[in-house]
Amino acid sequence: MPELPEMENYKFILSQKIIGKTITSVQVNREKSINVSPEIFLNQVQGQKIINVERRAKHLIFYLENGNILLLHLMLGGWMFYGTQEDKPKRTVQIQFTFGQEHLYFIGLRLGYLHLYNSRDLVEKELSDLGPEPLDLAFTLKSFEALVVNRRGRLKTKLVDQQWIAGIGNCYSDEICFHAGVLPTRGIENLNSNEVNTLYHSIQYVLRDATKHGGYMENPLYKGDTLTGGYNNLCKVYDCEGQDCPRCGHKILKGSISSRKTFYCSNCQK
Incomplete structure (x- = not known):
């Protein structure tokens, strides 16, 4: 299961790859991987620009231009791949974001998830019980x-x-x-x-x-x-x-x- 270093590495690389890019298309192949209906998910995510990527604990957080937030937890067996259709691994994809000719594939999300939230729900509900970040300067x-x-x-x-x-x-x-x-x-x-x-x-x-x-x-x-x-x-x-x-x-x-x-x-x- 990805831990802090893995998710921090993903944050670093994806920040270079997708910040400022618009999600031109969304494909949801497994409804259990999201927390709203596919219709709502597509309506709120498709056409949105990624304005930031952050990490909290073992989660990755994607900030969208419309103020919504995507919370990713890969759990056991989950991983991602970014590239063209030709480069895509031969694995089952649960969710796919398209950025023009390139795609972000969410793979192995049988236990993991990509949930849609507003900023208040994310902070006050989903992440409120997490302990301190061990690499923060405040963690002395x-x-x-x-x-x-x-x-x-x-x-x-x-x-x-x-x-x-x-x-x-x-x-x-x-x-x-x-x-x-x-x-x-x-x-x-x-x-x-x-x-x-x-x-x-x-x-x-x-x-x-x-x-x-x-x-x-x-x-x-x-x-x-x-x-x-x-x-x-x-x-x-x-x-x-x-x-x-x-x-x-x-x-x-x-x-x-x-x-x-x-x-x-x-x-x-x-």
């Missing part, structure tokens, strides 16, 4: 320490809690714990001040590094895309079961925490 060590105070639960479970901190999921929770040298099974209430400090800086480092390398999702966003998925081979523990730990040489283990697959090194993570 002091604010992170305040989040940890009087909290309980296993570290992995807290890191993927979108109401606690927004944007971290299965992959980066494991990578952050590895970078910080702490086990994802640790109780957050048992972390000492040095470990909290280290964890904060690991959150910053891992998310920024993964974003810089295009995240771990492998499908290119456009033909010739060499950035997207660049972090996939840089993961230290995620999906690395049985491989040697890059820090100590012991085997990477796979476990389960709250029904989530979890990868870690039992030797150098404490």
